Amino acid sequence: MKFLAITLIVHRPDPVTGRQKPTHDRFREVLDNAVLAEELGFDGFGVGERHERPFISSSPTVVLSHIAALTRRIRLFTTVTTLSLLDPVRAYEDYATLDHLSGGRLDLIIGKGNGAAQRELFQVTPEDQWDRNAESYEVFRRIWRQDRVTADTRFRPPLTDAEVWPRPYQQPVRVWHGSATSKESVDLAARYGDPLxxxxxxxxxxxxxxxxxxxxxxxxxxxxxPADIAVGAGSAGLYVARTSQEALDVYRPVFESNLAFQRKAGLPVVFETLEDFVERSSALIGSPQQVIEKVHRYHEQFGHTVLHLHADAGGLTDTRHRDSLERFQGEVAPVLRKDIPDPPFAWAPVLPAPVPAHL
Known part of the structure; x- marks a missing residue:
């Protein structure tokens, strides 16, 4: 099994202390967390894309390019690239450049995105968002694979024998399809034989x-x-402690603050208590053995071979957050790596086959 640390770069007051970091410091924290993830042995680091409050992750290619310069091994993920909002030509140019700069460490997770504010910002409607997402991916995919592209598009000017530069480093880049609730995203992934x-x-x-x-x-x-299927899955929170009681005691203020935020913002509340959240959500809160058992329980349903965890402290102190990540990598990850297989493809740059010397 492979493990990612991800951030959507939420920028709001700390759930427990109520203090909000300056924007500059919040970005610095993301960079530090990416370096820490590589040091601790995570397989990937992901940065989301959102264009509305309370997120400041509107430019994941810029953030990931900086992370690429600070790291050497860890794969870089977009979590997710909102192709329904983007011009696929411009998106290709940005991500192909990032892929070259990172030495082929890029994986994309694409999705239509959600949220009325960012749809309005880009003049995307609930009625056309799925068609936009499918068209953008078709064009993006073809540009990555073809030197010249002709496409009779609806949502951007048509392309006629178009060249787009730079040409790719990975051939092709691996693209996952992010899905929360929609069969449209799932079907698009299956149609192209892409991971979910x-x-x-x-x-x-x-x-x-x-x-x-x-x-x-x-x-x-x-x-x-069916042997080529790869599935990844997220998690709703992380705190790995020495004992289950310690985990509950430490995480309770975080949960209660987040619950109050949900209610104040008018968001639907699914889990009313911390105990219910720990039991029925995907949050990994407990002792190492409890976390191992929960991931196995989800694996029985999903068959997933990649798991993402929160890179941000999210209300925990920096020391407790780091201790939790270290305990996860030291006591949880080795067991899961042994018990659950890796995805059915190499976790390495997808490069073209070398040309034989005699040709």
Whole structure:
């Protein structure tokens, strides 16, 4: 199993202290967390893309390029690239450049995105967002694979024998499809034979498991080998402590503050108590053994081989957050790596085959 640390770069007051860091310091924290993730042995680091409050992750390519310069091994993920909002030509240029600068360490997770504010900002409607997402991905995918592209597009000017530079480093880049609740994203992933990444954050396990089952059905419908399926899944929180009681005691103020924020913002509340949150959500809060057992329980439903964890402290002190990550990598990850297989592809740059010397 592979493990990612991810951030959506939420920028709001600390859930427990109420203090909000300056924007500059928040970005610095993201960079420090990426370096720490590599030091601790994480396999990837992801940066989201949002164009509305309370996020400041509107330019993931810029942030990931800086992280690429500070790291050497860890793979860089977009979590997610909102292709329904973007010009696929410009998106290709940005990500191809990032891929070269990182030495082929880029993986994309794409999705339509959500939130009315960012849809309005980019003049995308609920009615056309899925068509935009599918068209943008089709064009993006073709540009990455073809030197010249002709495309009769609806949502951007048509392309006629167009060249887009720079040409790719990875050939092609690996693209995952992020899915929270929609069969459209799942079907698009299955159609192209691409891996799926389930958000698996807001709700209990059932709706996510149902979508992953649907993905597997559509994968076979489109004629792909079931052995090639790769599924990733998110988690709703992380705190690994020495004992379950310590984990509950430390995490309770974080949960209660986040619950109050949800209610004040008018967001739906799915888990009313910390105990219910720990039991029925994907949050990994408890002793190392409890966390191992929970990941196994989800794996039985999902068959996932990649798991993402929160890179941000999110209300924990920096010391406790680091201790939790260290305990996860020292006591949890080795067991899960042994018990659960890796994805069915190499965790390395996807480079073209070398040309034989005699040619």
């Amino acid at each position: 990444f389930s958000a698996n954050v807001t709700n209990p396990i059932e709706p996510y498991a149902e979508l992953i089952r649907y993905y597997r059905e559509r994968w076979e419908h489109y004629g792909h080998d």
